[in-house]
Amino acid sequence: MANLPRRKCKVCSAWFIPAYANIRWCSPEHGAIYALELRAKEKVKAEAKRIKAQHEAERENRQLMAEKRQQVKPLSYFIKQAQQAFNEFIRYRDRHLPCISCGRHHEGQYHAGHFRTTGANPELRFNEDNCHRQCAPCNNHLSGNLINYRPALIQKIGQARFDALMGPHELPKWRREDYIRIRDEYRAKLKAMKQEEAA
Ligand SMILES: [Zn+2]
Ligand SMILES: [Zn+2]
Secondary structure, X not given: OOOOOOEXXXXXXOEEOOOOOOOOOOOHHHHHHHHHHHHHHHHHHHHHHHHHHHHHHHHHHHHHHHHHHHHOOOHHHHHHHHHHHHHHHHHHHOOOOOOOOOOOOOOOOEEEEEOOOOOXXXXXXXXXXXXXXXEHHHHHHOOOOHHHHHHHHHHHHOHHHHHHHXXXXXXXXXXXXXXXXXXXXXXXXXXXXXXXXXO
């Protein structure tokens, strides 16, 4: 057996000549103490691993639950979200313009008023030519005040676009993902417009 270089005992730090390459202790007693320490370290490592895995599982579970909550939401929830994002964009686009129907600037609330209603023409609910800033009285109490909306709209977008708006439109087969996409698109468009304004 080759002479191994001397080593310091892991427990008492005394120098010793190991009998084998894997011996780290000066005596069997210190070997037993060192084994306890190793086992304790292993236990800490295993516990740390278990806790980490538990946290990961909890996080995944929370994510899954959030996805499930979204999945059980009815389609109307996503239509409403998309419509809100679209309407908010329209109100901001027209922020410097008066009410499309009565031409008034006033202090009250403004809505996004559809010329062709979303009830009768759901295919035009996200059509930007079909929706303009409108005062609450015109929107709520005069059913959009369409008599006055019409000439103002033609003046604003031109006869050709007005005719196109009044022509036939296909109703897209919008599904949940489409409403989510439309919502996100209009949130992004609004954000970009606000950033442009700030720059
Ligand atoms: Zn020792
Ligand atoms: Zn008005």
